[in-house]
Amino acid sequence: DTEVTQTPKHLVMGMTNKKSLKCEQHMGHRAMYWYKQKAKKPPELMFVYSYEKLSINESVPSRFSPECPNSSLLNLHLHALQPEDSALYLCASSRRDRQETQYFGPGTRLLVL
Amino acid sequence: SQQGEEDPQALSIQEGENATMNCSYKTSINNLQWYRQNSGRGLVHLILIRSNEREKHSGRLRVTLDTSKKSSSLLITASRAADTASYFCATVGEFGNEKLTFGTGTRLTIIP
Numbered sequence: 001d002t003e004v005t006q007t008p009k010h011l012v013m014g015m016t017n018k019k020s021l022k023c024e025q026h027m028g029h030r031a032m033y034w035y036k037q038k039a040k041k042p043p044e045l046m047f048v049y050s051y052e053k054l055s056i057n058e059s060v061p062s063r064f065s066p067e068c069p070n071s072s073l074l075n076l077h078l079h080a081l082q083p084e085d086s087a088l089y090l091c092a093s094s095r096r097d098r099q100e101t102q103y104f105g106p107g108t109r110l111l112v113l
Numbered sequence: 114s115q116q117g118e119e120d121p122q123a124l125s126i127q128e129g130e131n132a133t134m135n136c137s138y139k140t141s142i143n144n145l146q147w148y149r150q151n152s153g154r155g156l157v158h159l160i161l162i163r164s165n166e167r168e169k170h171s172g173r174l175r176v177t178l179d180t181s182k183k184s185s186s187l188l189i190t191a192s193r194a195a196d197t198a199s200y201f202c203a204t205v206g207e208f209g210n211e212k213l214t215f216g217t218g219t220r221l222t223i224i225p
Contacts, residue, residue: 042215
């Protein structure tokens with residue numbers, strides 16, 4: 001299984017809502033990532049988890065809260081988002097070494113009203 | 114930032130022609146990777162080339178790396194309509210930098 005899955009595919013939320021994005025992989029990868037991508041722009045790294053520990057936080061606002069419950073799952077909890085947070089949120093994983101190939105999920109398209 | 118710049122930003126060619134995209138970056142790297150993204154979807158890894166390699170092939174793809182010029186190119190031969198996508202180069206820093214830093218991307222359109 002070489003797939004990274006993400007749910008939901010689409011999400012519309014108000015600025016006062018709390019929602020979560022979910023990412024799952026069963027490739028035995030030990031590094032997992034969250035990226036944010038705006039239209040016609042490259043992905044921007046948000047967080048890196050390595051062996052289930054947060055290793056990189058790219059100065060992301062606290063309204064985004066990542067969680068790695070186990071080696072296969074990665075969540076991104078959303079609270080009090082702003083309209084400018086509307087974007088495609090991509091999850092990725094890599095085997096062990098963070099310099100290696102990353103496998104991306106299809107993304108969650110988020111719209112904040 | 115060692116974000117890469119890609120050239121051209123957009124490219125339209127006839128099906129069957131070859132497509133070449135270029136990537137330049139700013140600082141020394143461990144490796145450089147190319148990814149493809151179909152419209153609004155996730156990214157798919159194409160090729161990884163390490164800093165001590167100069168050229169790699171995978172099917173219709175050929176990647177070159179010139180570390181002295183801090184540049185790379187991706188050649189897609191005999192293009193197909195299904196190759197229509199955005200292509201990104203991404204670099205990993207020389208000293209084990211954990212970040213994969215993406216270039217600005219090239220939007221490739223194959224005209225049937």
